[in-house]
Amino acid sequence: MQELKENNHLQPAMPACWNEETKPHKFCPGCGHGIILKALGEAIDELGVKDQVVFGCDIGCSLLSWDFFATDSVQTHHGRTTPVITGMKRANRDIVGIAYMGDGGGYAIGSQHLFNAAVRGEKITIILCNNCNYGMTGGQMAPTTLPGMKTETSPYGRDVEETGYPTKGPEMVAAVAPEGAYVARGTxxxxxxxxxFIKKALENQIAGNGISFVECLSSCPTNWRTNAKKTWEFVEKEMAQYFKVGELRTPQVKEG
Amino acid sequence: MAEVSLQGEQRVFMTGNEVVAWAALAAKVDIMYGYPITPQNEIMHYWTRLAPKYGKRFLQTEDEISAGFTMLGGVMTGRKAFTATAGPGNVLMQESAVMAEMMRLPAVFVIQQRGGPSTATVIYAQQETTLTAFGGNGEGHRIVYSTSTHQELFDYTIKAFNAAWTYRFPTFVLGDGYQAKMREPLTIYDPGEKGLELVPTEPMVGENKPGKQFKYLRNTYNTEDELYEVVMDNQRDWDAMAPKVVEWSEKGCEDADIVLVTHGVVSRAALGAYDLLRAQGKKVGVFRPITIRPFPDKQLLAAVQKAKKLLVAESAYGQLLKLVQGALYGAPVEIVPVLRPGIGITTEELVEEYNKL
Known part of the structure; x- marks a missing residue:
């Protein structure tokens, strides 16, 4: 295997900024994190900013990415990735700060940080993985759990009368961020x-325009207890029906 | 606000909060992160007035959790950073403090204690002694300086940054609302001109050098054993550091029958009582831990060898007392507590308590 790699006969198809030594990654089979991080990795490669990147990851499944990239990386506490990356960027404006988190980290325990970072227009990039539940802790109801969806803490299905409707994060960020924000929801x-979307979110930070936020619709077959077909159907159809994919805010092009 | 230059030494008359802002400037702090809470607010007020003139920065965060964690982000990039808080804010900051303990981050927290747990009684207390020394889900791997005068607030704030960046443990300056709001004369100075070297900082991440080796900073472990190794490594480092940073002051303990044990601003009352009682020929001594963590256990034990009784006085219900009891466990000396949570203790009151013994 090593010989094949060295002789360039077998080149694993992964972004150059990934840390090859920590692959295969630690996420469950069928988990969407790997796909999001591949998109992020390719965007970093294309922009050639690997050495400026500080990648911060939250607690929850996103923490499994603490050694994912061959870039400076910081793993923080649950919900606190946004303030840690904010603090870094405020202290050193030359870094490309990426805060990576799940829906619990961004919309529940760290929601005050996300909201206020958006209001202040922090020049950081936040990538949030929305998989409709808390994965690491065993599939509890998340702010993003769909109405009627069964989880460990909503075993009879999410009752919106009791627990409200799923959080629409990009819509919230888009509503409060000042001009210069880039906000999108991908899948x-x-x-x-x-x-x-992720590449634009990095470019927007590098240009110093404002906050850049991308929510990524993702999968969690382990906790959803779904097979491949049902997993994909849920991501493509059910999630996308409630969470509309697309760009919500792009910075106005400055007049020359 | 008066323009005060940091060239040379200067005699000034300031509130404690203003002193902390000047000390941070003297320590060449790059950035402060903060959230409003009484009685520490004027640290931010003075810092935000001073900062732009000296090319320094400030971020007002959404809460104390964020103030603590943004500061950690700042120090990770190698910038000298600090925050200041009190009471419930101190509680919220313990989460970032324990992350700093485990990840060995040179974070500096200034705490101006207030009465509690409550609001409105935001004036004064020593009720955050245990919290500041041992708060959070950890082993208290930190340094806590308890100051008693404005001169000390200045000196120990500068020292806190040096200690943090030398030993890489979070470091606290433990003041209180009286020290924060009271005005008092002191000498401010440029540490460099006094031959006091400022410990240089270095970035842990975010350095943009070609061909740099990337770093992983983490606070996640796969097994109990892996965590155990990290905690024990930190414990060994902390134990090795403790004798180098431990500080205390004592007076008259050599021949004292009775020793007054206090910390922080209450130590001033103890010194007053000492002078009055010694003038009456009473064999009294005073002992004061300056570092609450590490606590000067051995030094206290040595100081009370001849004493029959200790008068432990604090503006809390037994927080200093527990530290003293721990240090003196088994020693044949009677401990008499004077415990007044949230209220000040005067020289006259200490003399009165002494006379009751």
């Missing part, structure tokens, strides 16, 4: 588009 069901 692992359309990787090319997702990579484009």
């Amino acid at each position: 692992i069901a359309n990787v090319r588009q997702l990579k484009g």
Whole structure:
């Protein structure tokens, strides 16, 4: 195997900024994190910013990416990735700060950080994986759990009368961020588009325009207890029906 | 606000909060992160007035959790950073403090204690002694300096940055609302001109050098054994550091029958009582831990060898007392507590308590 690699006969198809030594990655089979991080990796490669990147990951499944990239990386506490990357960027404006988190980290325990980072227009890039539940802790209801969806803490299905409707994060960020924000929702069901969104989110930070936020619709077959077909159907159809994919905010082009 | 230059030494008359802002400037701090809470607010007020003039930065965050964690982000990039808080804010900051303990981040927290747990009584207390020394789900791998005068607030704030960047443990300056709001004369100075070297900082991540080796900073472990190794490594480092940073002051303990044990601003009352009682020929001594963590256990034990009784006085219900009891476990000396949570203790009150013994 090593020989094949060295002689360039077998080149694993992975972004150059990935840390090859920590692959295969630690996520469950069928998990969407790997696809999101591939899109992110390709975007970093294309922009050639590997050495400026500080990749921050949250607690929850996203923490399994703490050694994912061959870039400076920081794993923080649950919900606290946004403030850690914010603090870095405020102290050193030359870095490309990426805060990577799940829906729990962004919309529940760290929602005040996401909201206020958006209001202040922090010049960082936040990538949030929305898989409709808390994966690492065993499939509890998340802010993004769809109405009627069964989880460990909503075993009879999410009752919106009791628990409200799923959080629409990009819509919230788009509503409060000042001019210069880039806000989009992509999906692992359309990787090319997702990579484009993530790349723009990095470019927007590098240009110093404002906050850049991309939510990624993702899969969790382990906790959803779904097979491949049903997993894909859920991501492509059910999630996308509630969470509309597309760009919500793009910065206005500055007049020359 | 008066323009005060940091050239040379300067005699000034300031509130404690203003002193902390000047000390941070003297320590060449790059950035402060903060969230409003009484009685520490004026640290931010003065910092935000001073900062732009000296090319420094400030970020007002959404809460103390964020103030703590943004500061950690700042120090990870090798910038000298700090925050300041009190009371419930101190509680919220413990999460970032324990991350700093485990990840060995040179974070600096200034705490101006307030009465509690409550609001409105935001004036004064020593009720955050245990919290500041041992708060969070960890082993208290930190340094805590308890100051008693404005001169000390200045000196120890500068020292806190040096200690943090030398030993890579989070470092706290433990003041209180009286120290924060009271005005008092002191000498501010440029540490360099006094031959006091400032410990240089270095980036842990975010350095943009070609061909750099990337780094992983993590606080996640795969097994109990892996975690155990990290905690024990930190414990060994902390134990090795403790004798180098431990500080205390004592007076008259050599021949004292009774020793007054206090910390922070209450130590001033103890010194007053000492002078009055010694003038009456009473064999009294005073002992004061300056570092609450590490606590000067051995030094206290040595200081009370001849004493029959200790008067432990604090503006809390037994927080200093527990540290003293731990240090003196088994020693044949009676401990008499004077515990007044959230209220000040005067020289006269200490003399009165002494006379009751």
